[in-house]
Amino acid sequence: MxxxxxxxxxxxxxxxxxxxxxxxxxxxxxxxxxxxxxxxxxxxxxxxxxxxxxxxxxxxxxxxxxxxxxxxxxxxxxxxxxxxxxxxxxxxxxxxxxxxxxxxxxxxxxxxxxxxxxxxxxxxxxxxxxxxxxxxxxxxxxxxLEESSAPSASAPGEAAFTARELMVLRWITEGLSNKEIADKLTISESSVKALLQKLFEKTSVRTRSQLVRYVFECGLTLP
Missing domain, CATH: 3.40.50.2300 (Response regulator)
Incomplete structure (x- = not known):
């Protein structure tokens, strides 16, 4: 601190x-x-x-x-x-x-x-x-993040996400920054931004906090 x-x-x-x-x-x-x-x-x-x-x-x-x-x-x-x-x-x-x-x-x-x-x-x-x-x-x-017993019918299922996207979703819910995610994946921050943009498109949200809410509401099981 x-x-x-x-x-x-x-x-x-x-x-x-x-x-x-x-x-x-x-x-x-x-x-x-x-x-x-x-x-x-x-x-x-x-x-x-x-x-x-x-x-x-x-x-x-x-x-x-x-x-x-x-x-x-x-x-x-x-x-x-x-x-x-x-x-x-x-x-x-x-x-x-x-x-x-x-x-x-x-x-x-x-x-x-x-x-x-x-x-x-x-x-x-x-x-x-x-x-x-x-x-x-x-x-x-x-x-x-336990799988919801009644997930939203309109939400994409887990199959709609790649393994890497699910990992990124997990780290976003844990509050990691783009740099921290990039370090974990050994990629550039610009690549992380591209992954986030893809996630925004798939989930129809616009911010990281909305992504977190999406994960919770849909009961996605993350790795």
Whole structure:
């Protein structure tokens, strides 16, 4: 994270005090980060957002202690988007269902990070999310990319894509840049751009984020 010079203001939402304190120490030991607010419930997070609290990145736990199961991390993401549409957000989870993950990604433009993954991956997830890219932890990615039981009839099936195109789709869902994809395939960035253009034509979309949504909605199984 050494490339980030401007302090990154973080809203940290998690109902476990020990986890919040530990994560705060880890984050603030890294120069650009400053936790400006903490919340343990939907109500606390909403009060901060509606009260004019400003932040650049929200780290939001999915499972919050409440008698109402609807008062979870998705509800926090909704509150954030209503008051701070431009904030980067990452949903932290120990594991949740496919429907909830899809909603976080598609409706609230959130990255997904599994709590079981290493801290080094969290910093990478933060960096990519702040760049406007999407990070989806490998475990969550596998769940999201499981073949849909009812794929769209109008969508091309997997046979419509070459093996290389499917690999490129996988790396796009993982948030890799054109240069990173080019390095993996040992080709030029211009060749990657050509592959992307072909994918745009096949899927009738125009942006990388729309490609990610297409993959999720069609339930494509990627290598």
């Amino acid at each position: 050494s490339d980030l010079q401007t302090p990154i203001r973080i809203l940290l939402v998690d109902d476990h005090t020990l986890f919040r304190e530990s994560l705060r120490r880890v984050l603030e030991a890294e120069a650009p980060f400053r936790v400006v607010a903490e919340a343990s419930t939907l109500e606390e997070a909403t009060a901060y957002c509606t009260g004019g609290g400003d932040f650049d990145l929200g780290l939001v736990d999915f499972q919050l202690s409440s008698s109402d199961p609807a008062k979870n991390g998705l509800a926090v993401l909704r509150a954030i988007r209503q008051t701070n549409a431009s904030a980067a957000v990452i949903l932290l989870t120990a594991g949740t269902g496919k429907a909830e993950l899809r909603e976080a990604v598609q409706t609230y433009a959130a990255s997904i990070f599994l709590k079981s993954e290493p801290t080094s991956d969290l910093f990478l997830a933060i960096e990519r999310t702040l760049e406007g890219r999407r990070w989806i932890s490998s475990g969550a990615n596998r769940l999201l």
